[in-house]
Amino acid sequence: MTGDDRNAIAEKARNWWRELQPDPGGRPGDRGTLARLRRCASIVDALFEPAVQTLARRCGARREGELARVALVAAVLAHVRSDNPAQFVARQIGPTDMAKVATALCKPVRFRRLLDASEFDECLTAFRRLVTLAGRTVNVADLARSVLAWPRTGMWDDMAAEKIRVRWVYEYWNAGEPDSGASAEQSIESEKELQS
Secondary structure, eight states, rough: OOOHHHHHHHHHHHHHHHHSSOTTTSOOOOHHHHHHHHHHOHHHHHTSSHHHHHHHHHHHHHHHHHHHHHHHHHHHHHHOOOOOOSSSSSHHHHHSBTGGGGGGGHHHHHHHHHOOOOOOEEEEEEEHHHHHHTTEOOOOHHHHHHHHHOTTTTSSSEEEEEEEHHHHHHTTTOOOOOOOSHHHHHHHHHHHHHHO
């Protein structure tokens, strides 16, 4: 899966998540499925849920690794109560004041543990905790896109998991965008041009 594939799957996952959520307008959603997904102890447990298989079909997941990634996304999203599309998840949990690290919803030590999570079930536990720390309101598409590429096990693109982590570090610390490969000289020249 490429970055474009992850974006498309993230949108499908958000739509799937919305269908399960009870709507104040009267649509009941599927509270039973959400409750069962919240109780899943592992990715394998999540794979047994018919709603996860529905999401897998929508996303075109066929291989073992793809199915596991979709199940991970589903099991994590089941803990989200409302969507906050205005802010990236890592920025939401990071410090609001860079001089006061204590202002972070997710303290740096816990954030470091999240960055180190690499196995599917380890990621499941870490991201569930993260959603709880964020008050169960996060950017659903951003979370789905990130969780999809987070596990290093069976990764289709060796750099995808690392790129997601780097992006999260920059967003967590509100440090802007990661350098896309421009050399330091090019950056200095660009700064000089802006100053003149």
